[in-house]
Amino acid sequence: MADHFEAEIKTAIQNGDLSSAAEKTQEYLNELENTPLIIAITGEGGSGKSTLVNALRGIKNGTDGAAPTGPTETTKEPKEYIHPKNENIRIWDLPGIGTTKFKTDEYIKKMEFEKYDFFIIVSSERFRENDAKLAKEIQKMNKKFYFVRSQVDSSIENAKHDYPNFNEDEVLESIKNYCTEELQDLGFESPKVFLVSCFKLHLYKFEDLCKTLMEELPEHQRDVLLLALPNISLDVIKRKKETLGSKIMWLSAASAAGAAVPVPGLSAGVDLSIIVSCVIQCAISLGLTPGLLQKLSDVTGVSLEDLKAELKSPLAGVKITSALVLQVLTRSAAYILATTVEEGARLVPVIGTVVAMSLSCATTYKALKYILNTLAEDTQRVFIKALGLNSPV
Ligand SMILES: Nc1nc2c(ncn2[C@@H]2O[C@H](COP(=O)(O)OP(=O)(O)OP(=O)(O)O)[C@@H](O)[C@H]2O)c(=O)[nH]1
Ligand SMILES: [Mg+2]
Structure with a gap:
C-alpha cells in the first residue's frame, strides 16, 4: 500500500476517527481499481x-x-x-x-x-x-x-x-x-x-x-x-486467493463507517453492497462467471456442462445478484459467525485495528472470506477438470 495512504489511515485510527479511516481506505481501493x-x-x-x-x-x-x-x-x-x-x-x-x-x-x-x-x-x-x-x-x-x-x-x-x-x-x-x-x-x-x-x-x-x-x-x-491471468496453475489460483483476501481486508475496513444491513442470523449485520460487488470481482478474477466458464470451455474443449459439474458454490457459474448473496449469507450465517478473524488479519497493523474496532466490519470480513474460500475451491476443481488432471495437489 502506498505510504501516504497508510500514514493517513493510521492517524485517523489513532484519533478514533473510524469514518475518515474508512474514507481513506476507500480512496486507496479506488486507486487500485483504476490502475491502467x-x-x-x-x-x-x-x-x-x-x-x-x-x-x-x-x-x-x-x-x-x-x-x-x-x-x-x-x-x-x-x-x-x-x-x-x-x-x-x-x-x-x-x-x-x-x-x-x-x-x-x-x-x-x-x-x-x-x-x-x-x-x-x-x-x-x-x-x-x-x-x-x-x-x-x-x-x-x-x-x-x-x-x-x-x-x-x-x-x-x-x-x-x-x-x-x-x-x-x-x-x-x-x-x-x-x-x-x-x-x-x-x-x-x-x-x-x-x-x-x-x-x-x-x-x-x-x-x-x-x-x-x-x-x-x-x-x-x-x-x-x-x-x-488465466488460471494456469494451482499456484496462480492460490496467489489470486491471497490477493483477493487482502483486498477483502481493506474493503471490510472501508465498510466500517458504512450502513450495516441486517442479515437474518448475522447479528452484527454486514455491508451488503460492498459484499456483492466484491463477490462479483472474486468470481471474475477466478474465472467463474458464466461467460468466462464458456471461454474456458472453448479454449480447453471440455464441455461447459462438465466444468459446471465441478461447482459447489451457489455463487459460481451464475449471475450474482444481491438477493442471491443474501440467501447464501443467511443460509451460512451460523458457520460464518463461528469463524474467527484469522491471525494473519490481526497481524496486519492498520487493518487489524479497524476490524477489531467495528463489529459489523468484522462480520463483513468473515462473510467475504467465507465466500472467497468456497469460490477458490471451486476454481481449483474447475482447473483440474479443464486440464484433465487427476488428483488435486
Ligand atoms: N501450434 C501453435 N500454433 C500457434 C501458436 N501461436 C500461434 N500459432 C499459429 O501460428 C499462426 C500465426 O499466428 P498469429 O497469431 O496470426 O500470428 P501473428 O504474429 O499475429 O501474425 P501477423 O499478424 O501476420 O504478423 C496461426 O495459424 C496460429 O494458429 C502456438 O503457440 N502453437
Ligand atoms: Mg496478427
Whole structure:
C-alpha cells in the first residue's frame, strides 16, 4: 500500500476517527481499481502475436471477439483489445515489424511506443535484427521488454520426427540456448527468453514469464495483472486467493463507517453492497462467471456442462445478484459467525485495528472470506477438470 495512504489511515485510527479511516481506505481501493496496464505485443510477422493476445485474454482463436489469427490473417494496423476480466488492461496487437513498410524508428513512432507499460517481443523461430532493434529502442525508453519464443508445442512435435532418441527436456533446453545465443550475438548480455505455447499456457515457461512480470511490475499493476491471468496453475489460483483476501481486508475496513444491513442470523449485520460487488470481482478474477466458464470451455474443449459439474458454490457459474448473496449469507450465517478473524488479519497493523474496532466490519470480513474460500475451491476443481488432471495437489 502506498505510504501516504497508510500514514493517513493510521492517524485517523489513532484519533478514533473510524469514518475518515474508512474514507481513506476507500480512496486507496479506488486507486487500485483504476490502475491502467497497457501491454504491447510485437515481433516478426506470423510469429503468433495475435494468438498471444487471445491467450492472455483467455479467448480461443477464431471465436467471438478474438484477434484475427491464421497463416494469412496478417495484422496490418495496431489494434487495442480490452481484457474481459478488467477493462483497465489493454493489450495492443501490433503489426509484425518485418511485414510493414516502416523502418524500425518509423515503426516505433507509428506504434506510439511511449504509451505502453511493457512489451512482449514474440518470435516463433529465431530472434532477428528487427527484434533486437525494437528491444534496444525500448531499453532507451527505460521500459521493460520480454522475449517470448512462441509455438513451442509445434517445435516439440516436429522434433519428434527429427531425432530418433527424442527427449522433450533436451529439445526445450536446446531451443532456449539457441535463442539466448542469438540474442547475445545481437548485443544482449544475459537475455531472458520464455518458451511458450499459446495453446497450452500451463506447459513450458508461460508461468515463469508471469512470475517475472509480477516481480518487475509496480505493486498496483502486479495485482491487476495477477487477477486477470488465466488460471494456469494451482499456484496462480492460490496467489489470486491471497490477493483477493487482502483486498477483502481493506474493503471490510472501508465498510466500517458504512450502513450495516441486517442479515437474518448475522447479528452484527454486514455491508451488503460492498459484499456483492466484491463477490462479483472474486468470481471474475477466478474465472467463474458464466461467460468466462464458456471461454474456458472453448479454449480447453471440455464441455461447459462438465466444468459446471465441478461447482459447489451457489455463487459460481451464475449471475450474482444481491438477493442471491443474501440467501447464501443467511443460509451460512451460523458457520460464518463461528469463524474467527484469522491471525494473519490481526497481524496486519492498520487493518487489524479497524476490524477489531467495528463489529459489523468484522462480520463483513468473515462473510467475504467465507465466500472467497468456497469460490477458490471451486476454481481449483474447475482447473483440474479443464486440464484433465487427476488428483488435486
Ligand atoms: N501450434 C501453435 N500454433 C500457434 C501458436 N501461436 C500461434 N500459432 C499459429 O501460428 C499462426 C500465426 O499466428 P498469429 O497469431 O496470426 O500470428 P501473428 O504474429 O499475429 O501474425 P501477423 O499478424 O501476420 O504478423 C496461426 O495459424 C496460429 O494458429 C502456438 O503457440 N502453437
Ligand atoms: Mg496478427
